[in-house]
Amino acid sequence: MAKAICRVLALDCEVVGSVADGGAVLEAAQRLLPDVIVIDLNLPNVSGLEACRQITQVNPEAKVIVFTAMNDPDVKRRSFEVGASAFVFKGAGDDDLVSTIKRLCVD
Amino acid sequence: MRSVRGRFQCAAALVGLLVLSAASSEAQPSVQQVLVLQSFDRGNLVADFFTGHFRVELDQRAGTPVNVVQVVVGPTGFVGAPEREVVDYIRSTFTDRPKPNLILTVGGPAAVFARKHRAQLFPDTPLLFATVDERFLRDAHLGENETAVAVLNDYSQVIEEILQLLPDTKQVFMVMGSGLLSKFWRQEFEEGFRRFHDRLTFVWSEELSLSEILRHSANLPRHSAIFYLTFGTDAQGAAYADDRVLADLHATANAPLFGMQSVYFGSGVVGGTMMSIDNLASNTADVALRLLNGAPPRSINVPPQRPGQPIFDWRELQRWGIAESRLPAGSVVHYRSPSLWSEYKFTFFSAAGALVVQSLLILGLLYQRRARQRAELDSRRNLALAADVNRRQTMAALTGSIAHELVQPLSSITHNAKALQMMVAANRATPETIDEILSDIRTEGIQATQTIDRHRAMLRSRQLNRSPIDLHGVIHESLALIAHDMRARQIEAIVSLSSSPCVITGDQVLLGQVLVNLVMNAIDAMAETPPASRRVTICTEVRAGDVEVSVRDNGTGLPAQIMGTLFTPFVTTKANGLGIGLTIAQTIVEAHGGTIEAHNNPEGGATFTVILRRSEPKILSGPPNAA
Numbered sequence: 001m002a003k004a005i006c007r008v009l010a011l012d013c014e015v016v017g018s019v020a021d022g023g024a025v026l027e028a029a030q031r032l033l034p035d036v037i038v039i040d041l042n043l044p045n046v047s048g049l050e051a052c053r054q055i056t057q058v059n060p061e062a063k064v065i066v067f068t069a070m071n072d073p074d075v076k077r078r079s080f081e082v083g084a085s086a087f088v089f090k091g092a093g094d095d096d097l098v099s100t101i102k103r104l105c106v107d
Numbered sequence: 108m109r110s111v112r113g114r115f116q117c118a119a120a121l122v123g124l125l126v127l128s129a130a131s132s133e134a135q136p137s138v139q140q141v142l143v144l145q146s147f148d149r150g151n152l153v154a155d156f157f158t159g160h161f162r163v164e165l166d167q168r169a170g171t172p173v174n175v176v177q178v179v180v181g182p183t184g185f186v187g188a189p190e191r192e193v194v195d196y197i198r199s200t201f202t203d204r205p206k207p208n209l210i211l212t213v214g215g216p217a218a219v220f221a222r223k224h225r226a227q228l229f230p231d232t233p234l235l236f237a238t239v240d241e242r243f244l245r246d247a248h249l250g251e252n253e254t255a256v257a258v259l260n261d262y263s264q265v266i267e268e269i270l271q272l273l274p275d276t277k278q279v280f281m282v283m284g285s286g287l288l289s290k291f292w293r294q295e296f297e298e299g300f301r302r303f304h305d306r307l308t309f310v311w312s313e314e315l316s317l318s319e320i321l322r323h324s325a326n327l328p329r330h331s332a333i334f335y336l337t338f339g340t341d342a343q344g345a346a347y348a349d350d351r352v353l354a355d356l357h358a359t360a361n362a363p364l365f366g367m368q369s370v371y372f373g374s375g376v377v378g379g380t381m382m383s384i385d386n387l388a389s390n391t392a393d394v395a396l397r398l399l400n401g402a403p404p405r406s407i408n409v410p411p412q413r414p415g416q417p418i419f420d421w422r423e424l425q426r427w428g429i430a431e432s433r434l435p436a437g438s439v440v441h442y443r444s445p446s447l448w449s450e451y452k453f454t455f456f457s458a459a460g461a462l463v464v465q466s467l468l469i470l471g472l473l474y475q476r477r478a479r480q481r482a483e484l485d486s487r488r489n490l491a492l493a494a495d496v497n498r499r500q501t502m503a504a505l506t507g508s509i510a511h512e513l514v515q516p517l518s519s520i521t522h523n524a525k526a527l528q529m530m531v532a533a534n535r536a537t538p539e540t541i542d543e544i545l546s547d548i549r550t551e552g553i554q555a556t557q558t559i560d561r562h563r564a565m566l567r568s569r570q571l572n573r574s575p576i577d578l579h580g581v582i583h584e585s586l587a588l589i590a591h592d593m594r595a596r597q598i599e600a601i602v603s604l605s606s607s608p609c610v611i612t613g614d615q616v617l618l619g620q621v622l623v624n625l626v627m628n629a630i631d632a633m634a635e636t637p638p639a640s641r642r643v644t645i646c647t648e649v650r651a652g653d654v655e656v657s658v659r660d661n662g663t664g665l666p667a668q669i670m671g672t673l674f675t676p677f678v679t680t681k682a683n684g685l686g687i688g689l690t691i692a693q694t695i696v697e698a699h700g701g702t703i704e705a706h707n708n709p710e711g712g713a714t715f716t717v718i719l720r721r722s723e724p725k726i727l728s729g730p731p732n733a734a
Contacts, residue, residue, distance in 0.1 A: 001515055001516075001518060001519045001522075003519075003547065004518075004519040004520075004521075004522035004523040004526065004547065004551075005522050007522065007523060007526035007527075007530075007544065008522050008525050008526040008529065010526075011526065011529045011530065011533065011535070042591070042594055042595055044594070047597075069514035069515065069518070090514045090515070090518040097522075
């Protein structure tokens with residue numbers, strides 16, 4: 001999944017890294033200082049929401065996009081509460097994630 | 108007129124003497140003395156039976172003791188001894204004792220002897236002629252001090268009865284021994300039977316030995332009969348008892364045997380109008396008592412006894428095929444074998460009763476068996492329904508997981524397709540990249556298909572469908588179904604499976620349902636457990652005859668109040684649970700011949716253990732899928 005997203009993003013953006021662990025995403029966020037971080041909520045070790053909260057606390061400039069299969073209003077609300085800049089449902093159209101990244105970069 | 112008396116005098120010339128019961132040397136005056144003159148030695152059935160019964164009757168009726176002295180004066184007695192010596196011997200017997208109070212003769216020869224020597228044989232003593240043919244008395248009238256209990260034998264009636272029973276009879280073999288007595292009777296019979304000569308031929312036995320008689324009896328022509336009078340001695344002078352001769356004749360003869368004396372009845376004779384020796388003995392004892400009590404002999408006049416009611420031996424009638432319809436009116440049939448019905452009536456009723464009871468029991472058992480089969484069928488149907496409900500409920504609870512499981516590969520496919528499309532549009536797609544992306548798309552597609560198949564199988568209604576399955580594969584499949592939920596709830600699954608093949612005969616989907624239920628219960632039980640400690644451990648242990656699967660958690664453990672009712676329907680600790688999951692699990696396991704039990708772990712949490720019978724590995728259900 002991450003590999004497919006990286007392929008799409010790589011056509012318009014520079015993908016600086018890809019990790020598969022809740023703990024690793026915190027380390028990568030501090031080390032790579034990306035403009036946009038795309039994060040799944042269902043991650044090993046540290047959940048996506050907790051990772052989002054810690055990233056936005058450490059690096060408020062980072063734009064965190066919660067990219068999840070859980071199309072739940074409550075999850076979406078909690079995502080924004082912990083500092084997420086956007087919430088994208090995985091089952092949505094394939095342009096949503098790219099267009100959201102572009103929109104956040106312009107903003 | 109031919110003199111019967113004269114012939115008996117000849118017979119009496121051969122005199123014998125036998126003292127069967129002598130008085131004591133010093134006779135008591137109060138004892139009545141009876142002198143019995145026998146015509147025949149022991150072995151003559153008529154004389155033996157008569158004498159025996161006479162003595163019994165006399166002893167029973169006499170008020171005082173009676174002493175009986177018997178002497179055989181007939182042809183089988185002292186052969187060749189002069190009669191005078193016999194008379195002297197008899198007189199000497201009473202030299203030192205009182206004279207006899209009564210003289211009794213038994214049979215014709217003894218009667219002739221007594222008459223002949225009446226003057227020397229205590230002429231003052233009353234003389235009673237017993238078992239003597241009435242013809243004797245017609246020829247020699249009774250004296251002043253004499254009386255008789257005579258018989259009126261009608262031997263022609265026996266021949267008539269033979270012809271009535273067996274109308275085709277052509278020959279009658281007359282068996283009556285040899286000697287003077289037989290010569291007398293042959294002449295009597297030839298005269299009396301003359302009227303049958305147009306229908307019958309009479310063959311006489313007095314010139315034959317017993318063995319020749321038996322041989323002749325065994326080879327008689329068809330339509331023959333045997334008339335047995337008495338025997339005594341054969342042509343060779345050998346003496347034979349009646350019962351022996353009758354037994355041999357009965358065993359060897361090929362024709363039916365007839366006789367006139369009741370004592371022969373039951374010994375092989377067919378029967379007929381017979382002279383009752385019982386009655387004769389009883390009547391004689393009666394007269395003897397009257398004489399002993401002082402009654403004048405002339406005052407006692409007993410009419411001659413005639414043959415009694417016709418009696419027949421049923422066994423002989425059967426043996427010779429004589430229909431009972433041919434028997435004379437008033438005949439009585441003895442020795443009739445009880446009919447099967449009368450003999451086995453009780454047995455029949457007992458057997459019938461037992462059969463009825465047994466049949467009812469069998470019917471009852473069949474009814475119960477059918478009811479049980481129906482109940483088992485219903486139970487299986489209900490199990491299937493309940494299992495379906497439980498499975499759908501479980502799958503509904505996993506809806507989020509299902510959606511996630513499907514969204515992941517579908518989203519990957521979508522993004523890979525988008526990336527490829529953009530690469531092609533930007534002319535940046537190399538063959539290697541295209542191949543790599545298409546390969547990823549295919550892998551994701553397969554993953555999505557497997558997810559759909561797995562869930563569809565669990566949602567399909569089904570009956571118990573046994574086949575050899577790899578239980579380890581079932582465990583992996585089950586964990587794959589709930590893998591997302593476990594990740595979402597931060598549950599660590601530790602799978603420790605036996606290295607041995609774990610093949611059982613069972614239903615893969617239903618057993619998968621059991622495992623999903625147990626693992627989901629374990630997950631729910633760890634809701635309050637810190638995430639770092641949330642572990643579900645699934646172990647298998649393969650033994651010789653069975654396999655044990657355990658699902659262990661480190662949650663809150665099982666409440667003590669439900670330990671005994673854990674598998675009872677509608678018992679649950681979950682706020683939104685129906686309480687049928689474990690019931691269904693138990694039913695499924697038991698339907699597989701297995702057991703399920705649960706216990707709390709000493710260090711916390713609970714362990715559910717399922718034991719299933721193991722089968723030899725034959726067909727594996729395929730390689731296990733990774734969780």
